[in-house]
Amino acid sequence: MTEILPVVEMHGISIEFPGVKALDGVDFRLFPGEVHALMGENGAGKSTLIKALTGVYPIDSGTITVLGASHVFTTPAEAQNAGISTVYQEVNLCPNLSVGENILLGREPRRFGGIHWKEVRRRAREVLEQLQLGHIDPGSILSGHSIALQQLLAIARSVQIDARVLILDEPTSSLDADEVQQLFSVIRTLRSRGVAILFVSHFLEQVYEISDRMTVLRNGKLVGEYLTRDLPRMDLIAKMIGKDLEVLDELDRAEAVRQPEQAALTPFLQVEDFGRKGSVGNINFAIEPGQILGLAGLLGSGRTETARLLFGADRADRGTLLLDGVRRTLRSPRAAISRGIGFSSENRKEEGLVSDLSVQDNLVLAMQASKGWLRKIPRHIQDQLTAKFIEALDIRPANKEALVRNLSGGNQQKVLLARWLITQPKLLILDEPTRGIDIGAKTQIQVLISSLAAEGMAIIFISAELEEVLRLSDHIAVLRDREMVAALPNHGATMEDVMTIIAGGRA
Incomplete structure (x- = not known):
């Protein structure tokens, strides 16, 4: 049986800021056709690891391999050219432009020295249909759509540039339940096409619903990599906070101090x-x-x-x-x-x-x-x-x-x-x-x-x-x-x- 190789492999990644060791010898790998959740408390190093992979932060030590080739990314553009695309919590698109223009921004087909608008709409519609978003008019203005749809359109833009790695940073924080399911449908479509998806979220229900594998960081260090189905939720929380679950009992103890049946004030x-x-x-x-x-x-x-x-x-x-x-x-x-x-x-x-x-x-x-x-x-x-x-x-x-x-x-x-x-x-x-x-x-x-x-x-x-x-x-x-x-x-x-x-x- 042919061994599946990681599309991304990071080894021994260390990054230090003044007075803070943000990452300390972290290993991470991402396979094609999987949704991989990156888990950890705030300050665990999740954002720093993503920024190291996408060229926002230079690494102090370690190696990054994408599709078998070693890379040293110094800008996000270099990472994007290597097939890595990121969709952030705050949608980074142009609300005054059309859906089609946003999807093909910077890569518009040209004809006779100008933009070939008919081809823009055709290509945008083709991408939208691939993601089951064919109901969206490529000529409509982006600002007329909900935040949820704008997030899906940011993903469509990544598909159009043929991204092999898609990073979704807190993509569901502003979405309601129906919009989350619509997003998950698009994620599953991309996963079936072999795209490697790095998913960051603080919603445990969503992590367990959509992810295949997860990596846990704590205080800038790697705790471990696990198949989602093999890691019970309470075990995940214990690994994230680095102690047994006494901290989760603190709230119950604090609530016990309060006297809800006090005299009316x-x-x-x-x-x-x-x-x-x-x-x-x-x-x-x-x-x-x-x-x-x-x-x-x-x-x-x-x-x-x-x-x-x-x-x-x-x-x-x-x-x-x-x-x-x-x-x-x-x-x-x-x-x-x-x-x-x-x-x-x-x-x-x-x-x-x-x-x-x-x-x-x-x-x-x-x-x-x-x-x-x-x-x-x-x-x-x-x-x-x-x-x-x-x-x-x-x-x-x-x-x-x-x-x-x-x-x-x-x-x-x-x-x-x-x-x-x-x-x-x-x-x-x-x-x-x-x-x-x-x-x-x-x-x-x-x-x-x-x-x-x-x-x-x-x-x-x-x-x-x-x-x-x-x-x-x-x-x-x-x-x-x-x-x-x-x-x-x-x-x-x-x-x-x-x-x-x-x-x-x-x-």
């Missing part, structure tokens, strides 16, 4: 018929100190819009908002901060962190804004607060001068949370605080949320993962079509209850 926040025309409406709930209110609903249901109104980032034009029983109008985020409200945005890169600033600069940003930029926080106070929260939240590396852009996703999220904890808010609004981070960091953040509530902080918790909402919340507000449609106490509520409401029925 005056709500810190209460909203009645709250909303904004064209954004979200019919928001009615109250949240007491020490309570966690979960906002549940599908993407686009109005969860983030509600959070922005409560924080003053958008202006409500209907209803009332009470803080400690007093009617208030929050005209800006600064007004909300001064009233004891913090807001951790779901878009930590664009709306949360300042990537070119240090960890310390990011940590004190909200506190400095609340005081005013002319009243500078003394350096020794900054140093004390930074040291305290780096230790409390286990931010890695524990270096206050590290640029926040160089931290892993999970540690960036911890920096964002620490920024708001420094302001000592009475209400903390958390919009997708665990999105795109690994199981270890996710559990740490869930434990922290539960502990903050036990100490008396009111928390509004938003997550696309319904199981997470159910596990953490005392009460659940359900949104559908940009309106709040139900509120229920989380005593025995099930996923089926909430999903029935989301779907338009009664629990």
Whole structure:
């Protein structure tokens, strides 16, 4: 029987940044016609390994072989010319151009010195049909399509350049269940044609559904390569976090500290018929100190819009908002901060962190804004607060001068949370605080949320993962079509209850 050789083989890959050994002698191989999941906590080295393979980062030592030939990639273009294509979480296409133009961008067929538009459409349609996307008009403008379809079109572009290796970096983070299945159908089609697919995702259900093999990294080192069918999920988690599963019991212990049947307190926040025309409406709930209110609903249901109104980032034009029983109008985020409200945005890169600033600069940003930029926080106070929260939240590396852009996703999220904890808010609004981070960091953040509530902080918790909402919340507000449609106490509520409401029925 003929031995199948890897299409990609990386051996002894090491990469070091100032003060950090990102990869330490890592081996990795990728076979044709397989979906290979790259697993590990944030900071394990997954992104660094991908960037080494695609020419973004030079390697300090080791070898890279593609299709039997040794390569030293210095640019992504060199990797692409060798048959390696990457589709990132943020779709990197031109929304103002047509579908066909995006698929053939830079390789447009020409005739009489100009672009042969009829041939562009024909070739694009041919690629789309190969991926069961023949219903898409090659002449339609890309921006008119959903993010999910744009992601599939980015894959179609990779197919058009005849990529032998396709890297999918968190491709499902913004997709709903139906869109994920559509993507998986395309992945299976490509796998059947012999394309080697490297799949990166933090959704374990999806990893086990679509992958054939997986490689686990931890702290920049290789833990092992496994057939997916041979590695039970709990064993995978243990290998990723590098210890037995006591960390997964921490949340249960933190929840036990809380007293859900406490005497009724005056709500810190209460909203009645709250909303904004064209954004979200019919928001009615109250949240007491020490309570966690979960906002549940599908993407686009109005969860983030509600959070922005409560924080003053958008202006409500209907209803009332009470803080400690007093009617208030929050005209800006600064007004909300001064009233004891913090807001951790779901878009930590664009709306949360300042990537070119240090960890310390990011940590004190909200506190400095609340005081005013002319009243500078003394350096020794900054140093004390930074040291305290780096230790409390286990931010890695524990270096206050590290640029926040160089931290892993999970540690960036911890920096964002620490920024708001420094302001000592009475209400903390958390919009997708665990999105795109690994199981270890996710559990740490869930434990922290539960502990903050036990100490008396009111928390509004938003997550696309319904199981997470159910596990953490005392009460659940359900949104559908940009309106709040139900509120229920989380005593025995099930996923089926909430999903029935989301779907338009009664629990």
